[in-house]
Amino acid sequence: MSTAMAPAAGFAGKSGHKPKMASADRLLLAVSLVVPVLGLSLFFLYPLGLVAWRSLVGLDGSIGLGNYASVLASPGIRTATINSLWISALTTAVCVVLGFILAYALQRSSISGKGLVRASLALPLLAPSLVQALGLIFLLGRNGVVSQWTGWTIDIYGPVGLLIANVLYGLPQAVLIIEASLRHSDARYYDAAEVMGASHWQQFRDITLPNAKFGMLSAGFVVFTVTITDFGNAAVIGGDYRVLATEIYRQVVGQMNFGMGAVVGILLLIPTLVAVYIQRVASQRQFGGGSESAIPVQPSWLPARDLPLGMAVFAISLCMIVVVATVVLASFMFLWPYRMEFTLRNYVITLSGGYTPLWTSLLISLMAAGFGVVLLFLMAFAQKRLPPALARLLYFGAILPVGVPGLVLGLAYVLAFNVSDSVLGLLYGTTVIIALCNFYHYHSQGFLTMVTGMRSVPPALEESVTCLGGGLRCVLRDAILPFLTATTVSVFFFLFMRSMVTLSAVIFLFTPQVMPASVTVMRLDEAGFTLQAAAFSTCIMITVALAMLLMRVAMTYLGRKKAGA
Amino acid sequence: MHLSIKNLYKTFDDFVALDRITLDVGPRDFVCLLGPSGCGKTTLLRIIAGLLPFDGGMLTLGEKDLATLPAKERGFGIVFQSYSLFPNMTVAENVGYGLRVRKEPAARIAARVAELLELIKLPHLAERYPHQLSGGQQQRVAIARALAVDPSLLLLDEPLSALDARVRVAMRSEIRQVQRRLGIPTIMVTHDQEEALTLADKVVCMNHGRIEQIGTPQEIYARPRTRFVADFVGISNLLPADWVRDVLPELAGQCPEGDTKARELCLRPEDIKVTADGAGEGRVTEVNFLGNLTRLNVQWKGRELVAEYNGFGAPEVGESVSLSVTPSAGAWVRA
Ligand SMILES: Nc1ncnc2c1ncn2[C@@H]1O[C@H](COP(=O)(O)OP(=O)(O)OP(=O)(O)O)[C@@H](O)[C@H]1O
Numbered sequence: 077m078s079t080a081m082a083p084a085a086g087f088a089g090k091s092g093h094k095p096k097m098a099s100a101d102r103l104l105l106a107v108s109l110v111v112p113v114l115g116l117s118l119f120f121l122y123p124l125g126l127v128a129w130r131s132l133v134g135l136d137g138s139i140g141l142g143n144y145a146s147v148l149a150s151p152g153i154r155t156a157t158i159n160s161l162w163i164s165a166l167t168t169a170v171c172v173v174l175g176f177i178l179a180y181a182l183q184r185s186s187i188s189g190k191g192l193v194r195a196s197l198a199l200p201l202l203a204p205s206l207v208q209a210l211g212l213i214f215l216l217g218r219n220g221v222v223s224q225w226t227g228w229t230i231d232i233y234g235p236v237g238l239l240i241a242n243v244l245y246g247l248p249q250a251v252l253i254i255e256a257s258l259r260h261s262d263a264r265y266y267d268a269a270e271v272m273g274a275s276h277w278q279q280f281r282d283i284t285l286p287n288a289k290f291g292m293l294s295a296g297f298v299v300f301t302v303t304i305t306d307f308g309n310a311a312v313i314g315g316d317y318r319v320l321a322t323e324i325y326r327q328v329v330g331q332m333n334f335g336m337g338a339v340v341g342i343l344l345l346i347p348t349l350v351a352v353y354i355q356r357v358a359s360q361r362q363f364g365g366g367s368e369s370a371i372p373v374q375p376s377w378l379p380a381r382d383l384p385l386g387m388a389v390f391a392i393s394l395c396m397i398v399v400v401a402t403v404v405l406a407s408f409m410f411l412w413p414y415r416m417e418f419t420l421r422n423y424v425i426t427l428s429g430g431y432t433p434l435w436t437s438l439l440i441s442l443m444a445a446g447f448g449v450v451l452l453f454l455m456a457f458a459q460k461r462l463p464p465a466l467a468r469l470l471y472f473g474a475i476l477p478v479g480v481p482g483l484v485l486g487l488a489y490v491l492a493f494n495v496s497d498s499v500l501g502l503l504y505g506t507t508v509i510i511a512l513c514n515f516y517h518y519h520s521q522g523f524l525t526m527v528t529g530m531r532s533v534p535p536a537l538e539e540s541v542t543c544l545g546g547g548l549r550c551v552l553r554d555a556i557l558p559f560l561t562a563t564t565v566s567v568f569f570f571l572f573m574r575s576m577v578t579l580s581a582v583i584f585l586f587t588p589q590v591m592p593a594s595v596t597v598m599r600l601d602e603a604g605f606t607l608q609a610a611a612f613s614t615c616i617m618i619t620v621a622l623a624m625l626l627m628r629v630a631m632t633y634l635g636r637k638k639a640g641a
Numbered sequence: 642m643h644l645s646i647k648n649l650y651k652t653f654d655d656f657v658a659l660d661r662i663t664l665d666v667g668p669r670d671f672v673c674l675l676g677p678s679g680c681g682k683t684t685l686l687r688i689i690a691g692l693l694p695f696d697g698g699m700l701t702l703g704e705k706d707l708a709t710l711p712a713k714e715r716g717f718g719i720v721f722q723s724y725s726l727f728p729n730m731t732v733a734e735n736v737g738y739g740l741r742v743r744k745e746p747a748a749r750i751a752a753r754v755a756e757l758l759e760l761i762k763l764p765h766l767a768e769r770y771p772h773q774l775s776g777g778q779q780q781r782v783a784i785a786r787a788l789a790v791d792p793s794l795l796l797l798d799e800p801l802s803a804l805d806a807r808v809r810v811a812m813r814s815e816i817r818q819v820q821r822r823l824g825i826p827t828i829m830v831t832h833d834q835e836e837a838l839t840l841a842d843k844v845v846c847m848n849h850g851r852i853e854q855i856g857t858p859q860e861i862y863a864r865p866r867t868r869f870v871a872d873f874v875g876i877s878n879l880l881p882a883d884w885v886r887d888v889l890p891e892l893a894g895q896c897p898e899g900d901t902k903a904r905e906l907c908l909r910p911e912d913i914k915v916t917a918d919g920a921g922e923g924r925v926t927e928v929n930f931l932g933n934l935t936r937l938n939v940q941w942k943g944r945e946l947v948a949e950y951n952g953f954g955a956p957e958v959g960e961s962v963s964l965s966v967t968p969s970a971g972a973w974v975r976a
């Protein structure tokens with residue numbers, strides 16, 4: 077019975093009958109697609125393509141694989157590759173495990189002091205990545221308090237220090253992602269399991285873990301790539317432990333060898349692309365996403381679980397706080413750790429320009445977040461409406477930037493925009509180009525957040541709008557936006573905060589006139605003004621903390637509005 | 642207006658979801674699409690709504706060709722199984738949404754919303770938000786919202802299946818009344834045969850992307866044309882033609898000539914009269930008491946038949962009974 081007969085000729089054509097889209101809708105969709113894609117092409121794909129090209133151009137101008145051959149023949153780079161993979165894998169493992177514990181405790185348990193834990197997790201997001209390294213050195217370095225007080229000689233420079241610094245840096249991002257996946261599950265699964273007599277452990281194993289799997293994979297993916305491409309920590313605390321990120325810097329800035337730098341940049345793309353592929357395969361096995369009327373799971377109080385969980389969580393929080401607090405504390409000390417007297421002298425910045433870089437960074441970050449959020453929203457919106465094959469392509473393009481280290485992006489921007497023979501050259505040395513660079517640097521995370529947000533929009537709601545006569549504009553306004561305001565706000569602040577503190581890409585793009593704050597910290601540290609670097613970091617942290625506070629207020633307001641009258 | 646579907650064909654990749662669907666919906670018809678899960682009911686409804694493209698065939702409303710008309714210009718009302726209300730709008734705002742999109746004057750919207758809230762008997766909840774309503778109330782609001790724009794066709798995709806049985810039965814009659822009163826042609830998807838039989842003017846029985854039979858509820862029940870329909874709607878004894886010829890020759894006369902192998906007789910339980918009879922050839926193997934009647938399984942002439950017994954004093958398991966069949970009963974179906 078079920079064997080469908082071949083359709084009679086005449087109406088078998090796959091040409092089909094597709095309802096026409098109104099011209100206004102088509103225009104909106106076209107703009108939503110074309111503008112972000114154009115931006116992505118011009119400010120990401122094109123510069124990156126130049127890097128690929130330059131990796132083929134030898135020092136003598138010949139075209140070929142000469143650079144690759146010399147890189148592969150170099151034992152230093154082979155070591156750096158192994159080191160990078162090793163340290164990133166370790167960091168990822170630690171971050172996913174700790175991240176899940178923290179996210180679970182925050183979402184599902186009734187431990188008290190969640191606010192404090194969240195605040196401590198926000199700390200690393202407030203400052204340039206080298207602050208973790210700076211704090212660790214103040215604590216455990218050769219001239220740290222611990223060696224000073226105990227007389228031990230601890231060697232924090234190297235893989236151990238780098239691992240700790242990376243974990244401190246990556247953990248908050250892992251927690252955010254895993255928390256989101258826990259937040260979206262439906263209480264009714266648990267109610268059903270409870271009724272069927274499943275124990276708490278069984279519920280955890282059969283519902284919580286499978287549901288969080290996607291989040292954990294995403295988190296692992298993000299942490300791995302962020303770690304393997306991070307420059308700040310490796311530069312400050314890595315010591316002689318060579319990793320790929322510092323290797324690029326050495327090649328380009330140290331030896332002005334763009335070709336070799338480009339090769340390392342290209343090599344850095346490989347592990348990331350593998351990670352992207354693994355994550356894609358895994359996400360297809362994900363079961364039931366957030367249903368349209370999901371009832372959130374209420375946290376419960378189980379002493380046997382929550383007491384040990386609470387202790388673990390607070391221990392992690394404490395580490396986070398101590399490291400950053402040390403930097404702040406040190407910035408007020410006369411000579412850490414030898415002369416611990418309060419002073420404000422570190423806040424008199426001796427580098428030329430004084431505090432101007434802080435305002436420059438503020439401007440850059442507002443720009444990056446402002447146009448970033450609009451472009452990402454449009455892109456996620458359009459992506460959902462494309463035919464599957466095109467949507468996959470766009471998705472791939474949109475998450476490509478996460479695999480591109482800031483250093484490579486910075487190098488790419490230099491190659492693409494530090495030119496005198498094209499209009500693109502006009503952008504070089506402006507705040508706009510740094511803002512664009514920062515946006516595309518963090519494009520993927522913002523995009524993934526937007527796409528996740530889009531997924532929470534019930535399809536039935538969008539279709540209702542359409543059937544009631546609303547165009548795409550109405551769908552956007554009435555069905556999508558109400559579900560996406562919170563996401564949009566958080567993406568805005570994410571871009572803003574990342575842009576305030578990022579270091580690795582902008583280190584290639586700053587000029588004496590346009591100098592971002594994080595570069596100033598780096599230069600102060602390099603120049604030996606460690607305490608001034610701490611002071612400047614503190615100023616950045618305060619700025620970003622204020623932004624974060626603002627975001628909280630906005631979110632609370634939105635949350636209250638959504639709850640209805 | 643008259644909705645006409647001709648040879649509609651739809652595939653998802655290689656899978657044939659709808660195979661040459663032909664169906665007419667008259668100006669005041671209440672049509673139910675009935676069929677098991679996955680048979681293509683939702684797909685058909687979404688194509689009619691304009692939410693899905695189709696591969697071939699014709700879809701017209703009156704003189705208008707719908708094939709290329711976008712959903713938002715069709716002016717149909719649609720209600721989904723799951724709650725599709727705007728969570729950030731009140732009940733009144735939800736109901737008035739379609740009119741606001743059409744830029745109607747505020748006063749007219751308010752009047753129309755009040756009228757519809759009256760119709761769905763929820764005027765006191767106008768200022769509530771969807772999450773403050775029960776499932777049944779939400780669905781009523783969804784229906785009111787669909788009706789607010791005076792749709793030329795109302796499409797309902799299992800609007801009641803998320804509700805509990807009592808609410809479902811109550812809302813069934815409400816939907817029917819509203820539909821009769823407003824005279825809006827309506828297509829409702831359901832996999833609940835009782836719902837289809839009580840509500841519809843016309844039942845469209847679907848299976849594997851094809852229409853098995855279209856007819857009034859009475860026709861579908863009393864004169865099923867295929868084995869699937871006989872089996873899916875109500876309870877039936879499906880009897881092979883050869884057996885009928887041997888055992889019940891008086892019924893075999895109606896068997897159309899030709900390949901009798903491909904035919905079966907559908908005999909409803911109520912067509913078989915059971916009498917307690919110690920010398921009868923039948924033996925009762927199972928008894929199900931259903932209140933006003935009792936359903937019996939009887940082993941009779943090599944087959945197990947389902948029969949009904951009205952009133953009290955039904956035979957018990959193991960008793961011998963004799964069976965008789967109304968001579969004109971039953972319908973021959975394609976196997
Ligand atoms: N977007 C899609 N892509 C591929 N196959 C699909 C798609 N949508 C539906 N199908 C398939 O088409 C068939 C018909 O689906 P449809 O949703 O119309 O079933 P239904 O009759 O409404 O079932 P139910 O009673 O479970 O709602 C199913 O086998 C389904 O798997």
Ligand SMILES: [Mg+2]
Pocket residue numbers: 682683684830
């Ligand atoms: Mg369906």
